[in-house]
Structures are given as C-alpha cells and as structure tokens.
Amino acid sequence: MQRRPFFCEDRMAAVVVVLASLIYGWNARIIGGLGSDDAVGPGGLPTLIAMAGVGLGGWLLLSPPRDIEFEPIGGRVWLYWIGFGVYALLIPVVGFGISTLVFLSAVFISLRAPAIRAVTIAAMTTFVLWFVFARLLDVRISLIPWS
Amino acid sequence: MLEQLALGFSVALEPAHLVLLVLGAVIGTLIGVLPGLGPIGAIALILPIAYGMNATSLIILMAAVYYGAMYGGSTTSILLNIPGESASVITAIDGNQMAKQGRAGPALAIAAIASFVAGTLAVVCLMLFAPIITAWAIRFGPPEYFALLMFGLSTVAALTGRSIAKGLVSLILGLALATVGIDPITGYDRFTGGTLWLADGINFVVVAIGLFAVPEVLDTVRSLLGASPPKRHTLTRVRISLRDLAYSRWAIVRGSLIGFIIGVLPGAGATVASFLSYSIEKKVARNPHLYGTGDIRGVAAPEAANNGASGGSLIPLMTLGIPGSSATALMLAALLIGGVTPGPSMMDKHPDVFWGLVASMYMGNFVLLIVNFPMIPLWVRILDVPARYLLPIVLVISVLGVYAIKYSAVDLMLLPVFGALGFYMRHRDFPLAPVVLGLILGPMLEKALRQSLIISDGDPMIFVTQPISLTFLVLAALSVFGPPLLGLWRGTPNRVVEQEVS
Numbered sequence: 001m002q003r004r005p006f007f008c009e010d011r012m013a014a015v016v017v018v019l020a021s022l023i024y025g026w027n028a029r030i031i032g033g034l035g036s037d038d039a040v041g042p043g044g045l046p047t048l049i050a051m052a053g054v055g056l057g058g059w060l061l062l063s064p065p066r067d068i069e070f071e072p073i074g075g076r077v078w079l080y081w082i083g084f085g086v087y088a089l090l091i092p093v094v095g096f097g098i099s100t101l102v103f104l105s106a107v108f109i110s111l112r113a114p115a116i117r118a119v120t121i122a123a124m125t126t127f128v129l130w131f132v133f134a135r136l137l138d139v140r141i142s143l144i145p146w147s
Numbered sequence: 148m149l150e151q152l153a154l155g156f157s158v159a160l161e162p163a164h165l166v167l168l169v170l171g172a173v174i175g176t177l178i179g180v181l182p183g184l185g186p187i188g189a190i191a192l193i194l195p196i197a198y199g200m201n202a203t204s205l206i207i208l209m210a211a212v213y214y215g216a217m218y219g220g221s222t223t224s225i226l227l228n229i230p231g232e233s234a235s236v237i238t239a240i241d242g243n244q245m246a247k248q249g250r251a252g253p254a255l256a257i258a259a260i261a262s263f264v265a266g267t268l269a270v271v272c273l274m275l276f277a278p279i280i281t282a283w284a285i286r287f288g289p290p291e292y293f294a295l296l297m298f299g300l301s302t303v304a305a306l307t308g309r310s311i312a313k314g315l316v317s318l319i320l321g322l323a324l325a326t327v328g329i330d331p332i333t334g335y336d337r338f339t340g341g342t343l344w345l346a347d348g349i350n351f352v353v354v355a356i357g358l359f360a361v362p363e364v365l366d367t368v369r370s371l372l373g374a375s376p377p378k379r380h381t382l383t384r385v386r387i388s389l390r391d392l393a394y395s396r397w398a399i400v401r402g403s404l405i406g407f408i409i410g411v412l413p414g415a416g417a418t419v420a421s422f423l424s425y426s427i428e429k430k431v432a433r434n435p436h437l438y439g440t441g442d443i444r445g446v447a448a449p450e451a452a453n454n455g456a457s458g459g460s461l462i463p464l465m466t467l468g469i470p471g472s473s474a475t476a477l478m479l480a481a482l483l484i485g486g487v488t489p490g491p492s493m494m495d496k497h498p499d500v501f502w503g504l505v506a507s508m509y510m511g512n513f514v515l516l517i518v519n520f521p522m523i524p525l526w527v528r529i530l531d532v533p534a535r536y537l538l539p540i541v542l543v544i545s546v547l548g549v550y551a552i553k554y555s556a557v558d559l560m561l562l563p564v565f566g567a568l569g570f571y572m573r574h575r576d577f578p579l580a581p582v583v584l585g586l587i588l589g590p591m592l593e594k595a596l597r598q599s600l601i602i603s604d605g606d607p608m609i610f611v612t613q614p615i616s617l618t619f620l621v622l623a624a625l626s627v628f629g630p631p632l633l634g635l636w637r638g639t640p641n642r643v644v645e646q647e648v649s
Binding site (some may be wrong): 013023030041042046060078087089104121125137139 | 349542544575
C-alpha cells in the first residue's frame with residue numbers, strides 16, 4: 001500500500017476542527033462558561049462543545065490515515081457556487097423575476113442546453129414559481145424590482 | 148373507550164369533514180413537496196383560514212394538512228435527497244439511495260404504508276395505554292430528557308457515517324450552530340458578532356437546504372461537466388412487492404411503537420422518534436451494514452416512527468396542554484382559536500374534538516394512502532426530467548423556501564456558505580444528517596442540561612443518580628465507545644470500527 005503523507009485530507013480537516021473549536025471555546029469563555037461562578041450560564045454548553053471539538057479533532061489527527069482516496073473537487077464547480085451566491089444575494093435587490101431568469105438561463109446554457117430552449121424553460125419556470133409562491137401561497141416576492 | 152372512538156369516527160366521517168380531509172391531504176402534500184416548506188410552514192399557511200371555523204373542522208383540516216406535508220417532505224427526501232422538514236432527514240439516507248438504484252416507487256410506497264400502519268397502531272395505543280403512558284411520561288424530568296437526547300444524538304452520530312469520529316464532529320458542529328443567537332434564558336448575545344442579523348439564531352431549514360440541496364446540485368454540475376455524463380436514475384420498479392413488505396414489517400411495528408412512546412414525552416416529537424427508531428433498527432438488525440445503502444427498512448422505520456410520534460404527541464397536547472413539537476404547537480393554537488382549551492378535562496368536556504381528532508388523524512393516513520398511491524408513478528417521473536434542468540430549478544425552489552421563512556437577506560447569504568460546507572463535508576466523508584439534528588435538538592439539549600443543573604445546584608451527579616437518565620447515558624457511551632473498544636479487544640481497531648459503522 002502506498003504510504004500516505006502525514007497531512008492527508010483527514011488530518012487537515014482535524015487541524016481545522018481543533019482550531020475552530022479553540023476559537024469557539026475562547027468565545028464561550030468570554031461569555032462565561034463552565035468553571036465560572038455561573039456554572040449553568042449561557043457559556044456552559046458551548047464550553048462543553050468546544051472541549052468535545054478539541055478532543056474529537058485530536059482523535060481524528062491521531063487516527064491512522066485511512067486508505068480512502070478523496071476525489072479532487074474541480075475548480076469549475078466553484079464557479080457555479082459563486083454564481084449561486086450572487087443569485088441569492090441579488091434576489092432582494094433586483095427582484096425574483098430578473099435574477100431567477102438570468103440565473104437559470106445561464107446555468108442551463110452552461111450545462112450545454114440549447115440557448116433558445118434554455119431561456120424559454122427559464123422564463124416559464126420563473127413565472128410558474130412566482131405565481132405559485134406569490135399568488136397561491138402569499139409569499140412576498142416581486143417578479144420585477146419595481147412591482 | 149370504543150364508544151368514544153365511534154363518536155370520533157362519526158364526526159370525522161361527516162361529508163363536510165371528509166371534504167376537508169381530502170383537501171387538506173392534497174394541499175399538505177403539494178406544499179410539503181416544495182423543498183423548504185414542511186408541515187410547520189404548511190399549517191402556518193393554512194392557519195389564517197382557521198378564523199371562522201369551529202374547533203372540530205379546524206383540527207381535522209390541520210391534521211390532514213400536517214400528514215400531507217409530512218408525506219410531501221418524505222417525497223423530496225427520497226427523490227431528491229432534500230429533506231423539507233426535520234423528521235425526514237433520516238428518511239433521506241436510505242430513501243435517496245433507493246431512488247438512485249431505480250427503486251423510488253417502493254420507497255415512496257413503504258413511506259405511505261408505514262405511516263398508515265403507524266397511524267393505526269397509534270390509535271390502538273391511544274385507546275389502550277393513554278392513562279398509563281401519561282403517568283409514566285410525567286416522570287421524565289430535565290435529567291431524563293438530557294440523557295435521552297444524548298443517547299439519540301450519539302447513536303445517530305456514531306451510526307450514520309463510516310467514521311465515528313467524523314459523525315461526532317458533524318454532531319458538535321450542529322450543536323455549535325444551535326448556540327448562535329440570543330440565549331433564551333439570560334438574553335445574552337452568543338456568537339452573533341455583535342450584530343442583530345443572527346440574533347434569532349440560524350434556522351434549520353437554511354442549514355438543511357444548504358447542506359443537502361446545494362451539494363446535490365454542485366455534484367450534478369460536476370458530473371455534467373465531466374467526461375462521463377451522470378448516471379440516469381433508471382426506474383426499475385414503481386410498485387412495492389410483498390417481499391419488501393414482509394422484509395420491513397418488524398421495522399414498521401418497532402418504529403410505530405418507538406414513535407408513539409417518544410411522541411408521548413412532552414417536547415420530544417417526531418424528529419427524535421425518527422432518528423431513534425433508525426438507530427435502534429440498525430442495532431437490532433442482523434445485517435446492519437445494509438443501512439445507508441438503500442435498505443427499505445431504513446425508510447420504513449423512521450416514517451413509521453414520525454407518524455407514531457404524531458399520534459403519541461396527542462396525549463401531552465390534549466391531556467396536559469403541552470405540545471410535543473412545533474406542529475402540535477400550531478394545532479394547539481388552532482384549538483385555542485376554536486375556543487377549546489386542552490387540559491386534563493378535555494376528554495370529558497370535548498370528547499367530540501378529542502376523538503374526532505384521533506379518528507381524523509387515522510382517516511388522514513387512509514386518505515393519504517388513497518390519494519398518494521396513484522400519484523407515486525407521477526412523483527417518480529420527476530426523476531425523468533433531465534438533471535441539467537431539474538436540479539437548478541429545485542435549487543431555485545429551495546431558495547424561495549428559505550426566503551419565505553422570514554424574508555431575510557442574511558438567510559440567503561448563509562445558504563451558499565452552508566452549501567460550500569456541505570459540499571466539502573460530503574466529499575470528505577463527514578455525514579451531514581448529524582449537523583441538522585444537532586442544530587434542531589441543540590436547544591432542547593441545552594435547556595434540559597441547564598434546568599438539571601439548576602435543580603441540582605450545579606452538581607452534575609444528578610445525571611447518574613436517576614435510574615432512567617443513567618440507563619440512557621450508559622447506552623449513549625456504549626454506542627460511541629463500544630465499537631472502538633471492541634476493535635481494540637479484537638486487535639484491529641481502525642478496520643473493525645470502519646466495518647462496524649459502515
């Protein structure tokens with residue numbers, strides 16, 4: 001079996017868990033955790049969680065590395081994630097209609113759907129969803145920004 | 148007791164009430180199928196209609212909407228791996244695997260059948276054991292709740308992934324997220340960065356959609372962009388076989404009974420019931436390694452349990468006025484709107500409402516079975532829509548579901564953040580269900596912990612001096628440390644642990 005490097009994926013994750021738990025625990029101590037006068041205060045459970053996090057991170061760090069090969073996460077996938085993030089942020093700003101139409105059209109076309117079909121399906125979907133949520137379920141979303 | 152049940156059925160079978168039952172079941176299913184909108188959202192959307200209805204009609208409509216939405220939530224869990232409500236997080240584990248293997252039809256069918264059987268058993272249990280169980284449930288104080296929750300959470304964390312340590316890391320991440328926001332007891336701001344944005348805490352729908360829906364879409368995109376196109380979910384079977392039914396019969400019975408008992412405990416509810424039943428099924432199974440790979444029992448048990456819990460939760464709701472879950476809290480609101488105050492004398496003062504509700508919940512399950520069975524092939528056809536169109540549309544619906552909760556731009560900002568986290572965790576073998584369960588049950592766990600320590604003046608020995616809590620804590624410790632210790636004893640710790648939990 002090929003020897004795996006010490007800082008393999010699992011151990012990198014373990015280091016992140018330990019660091020995140022220490023930061024979380026530090027904040028919990030500021031609130032007032034276990035060991036302070038107020039033993040059952042708002043920092044009680046967070047302190048226990050932080051301690052468990054450090055312990056589990058240590059457990060992961062010291063466990064023998066498993067011979068599971070993790071697939072690399074492709075860079076282009078993150079472009080879609082960024083696109084989704086921008087879409088989510090734009091909904092309250094430019095309205096549901098425009099942002100959804102643009103988002104869906106862009107995703108369909110980038111996934112190799114014919115352009116005219118992609119835009120048509122995106123437009124129909126946007127309208128149907130707006131109708132169901134805004135008209136039938138009374139959810140306050142605007143089709144266009146000024147409506 | 149039989150006479151009172153007959154009275155209930157005579158109320159539920161009135162033509163107007165039957166119409167309400169069918170309408171409620173259909174509306175509930177349609178709303179529940181939308182990712183992000185679960186039974187709570189469905190009942191909340193229906194509640195404005197409540198004004199003007201009498202208590203019996205109102206509660207019958209609520210029950211039908213509730214069951215419909217629960218079934219709808221299971222549908223999205225099974226077909227798309229997107230749990231619309233907390234009780235169907237566990238259903239997604241095996242249900243979606245079944246769908247990926249072309250067995251979405253049997254998965255949807257067993258969900259409906261298990262719900263129906265559990266509903267039937269719950270009615271029988273209500274008649275036979277209501278007074279006994281009520282007396283027992285009252286003995287559950289904060290230490291017992293804390294221990295019960297610890298047991299449930301630890302077993303799920305230890306059993307849902309290939310690594311116990313990673314399952315527990317996922318769980319504590321969920322518990323940590325649950326501590327964000329204003330502390331309900333002291334009003335102290337916790338982990339909000341001093342802003343008001345996170346003062347209300349992080350809604351579980353945002354986390355569930357982020358962790359489950361976004362990675363599902365990103366994975367599909369990755370497959371579509373790759374050299375090999377994604378494998379289409381070929382539909383091999385739509386109908387459930389007698390063999391499947393026989394195979395899952397004990398899972399359904401056990402799930403129903405566990406669900407009913409957990410449902411009786413005030414505050415526990417369908418979520419605790421569903422994951423506890425899954426854990427217990429995996430423990431008692433001769434072939435536990437099949438769970439998580441598309442085992443039909445992994446759908447039957449939690450679906451039966453969450454329905455059984457709904458029946459059981461009627462006992463604290465109706466006899467003590469304590470709702471067992473958010474959904475029953477809304478039902479309580481509906482009863483109050485209808486001029487009925489639940490309490491110990493409810494069964495004597497308003498037998499038509501109490502037994503009408505019992506009968507209508509049973510009828511609701513039956514109606515769901517009739518309405519949804521013919522619709523199963525239709526739901527399953529959703530999987531025939533090309534992935535390049537289906538999943539981005541599902542993502543947009545999920546975003547709408549999140550936005551509709553409180554029209555919060557912060558929730559929309561958190562969604563991609565949890566999406567990235569879920570994508571990373573999924574590809575690094577961290578199970579996602581414990582994060583959501585930790586987030587949902589964290590506040591209950593913290594409340595029970597702090598109440599217990601207040602009772603004992605800060606002495607943690609309170610958890611081990613009560614026999615019920617001690618039993619649950621020992622079981623919790625065994626579920627976490629049992630497999631590694633067993634591995635050490637056999638001399639091959641890592642491998643054995645992997646096999647035990649996978």
